[in-house]
Amino acid sequence: MKEKIGGFILPGLFVLAWIFTLAKVTPTGASPHESMAIAAVHWLLYMAGFVFIISFFMHSVFAKSTAKSIGWETNGFQYELAFSALGSGIACFYANGHGKHAWIAISIAIIVFLFLAGVNHVVEMVRKKNFAPNNTLILIWDFGMSISLAALLPSMIHYAG
Numbered sequence: 001m002k003e004k005i006g007g008f009i010l011p012g013l014f015v016l017a018w019i020f021t022l023a024k025v026t027p028t029g030a031s032p033h034e035s036m037a038i039a040a041v042h043w044l045l046y047m048a049g050f051v052f053i054i055s056f057f058m059h060s061v062f063a064k065s066t067a068k069s070i071g072w073e074t075n076g077f078q079y080e081l082a083f084s085a086l087g088s089g090i091a092c093f094y095a096n097g098h099g100k101h102a103w104i105a106i107s108i109a110i111i112v113f114l115f116l117a118g119v120n121h122v123v124e125m126v127r128k129k130n131f132a133p134n135n136t137l138i139l140i141w142d143f144g145m146s147i148s149l150a151a152l153l154p155s156m157i158h159y160a161g
Contacts, residue, residue: 010051011140017043018148029097037155041103044148045096048110051141052089056082071124071132088113100159107149107156118142 020043026032027042034042058066059082067074088109095102118139124130 008137009054011137011144013047013051014044014141014144014148017047027096035155037152038159040148041107041152041156042096044145044152045092045103045106048145049089049092049096052085052092055085056089058082059085066134069132069134070138071128071130071135084113100156103156103159104153107153111146111150113146114142115146118146 018040020027021036021040024036024039027039027046030039030042059078063074063078063082067078088106091106091109095106121135121139121142124135
């Protein structure tokens with residue numbers, strides 16, 4: 001039951017970022033006068049920062065239960081993922097307050113990582129019939145975040161603020 005509920009956290013934060021954007025809630029580090037696209041960048045990076053920090057703890061401190069919820073076994077690569085997630089989380093928070101060049105840099109890393117992680121989860125579903133909640137629901141986060149940031153890249157590039 002915990003795994004099923006936990007599987008909704010990441011997709012929920014992605015959806016929440018878009019709800020806040022569409023509701024015109026000014027994100028931390030943003031000006032209320034910025035465009036909706038730039039507000040979306042702020043919200044997505046803010047939520048991504050939290051998710052990556054959470055991912056660090058889940059893949060390190062709670063490595064065994066996290067692996068099980070994904071349908072995997074704990075191994076050394078899971079800890080490497082945790083360390084990468086920690087760096088990504090910190091970078092998201094940094095980028096959120098440091099303008100378009102920082103946004104673009106971390107967005108490229110997030111787009112590539114999450115899109116390919118999503119592809120890996122789909123491959124697990126097809127080849128290994130792995131339909132564990134945290135191997136399937138994560139696709140909303142992986143593809144939603146990577147596609148959203150890719151779609152917002154032109155706005156980041158042309159941002160004049």
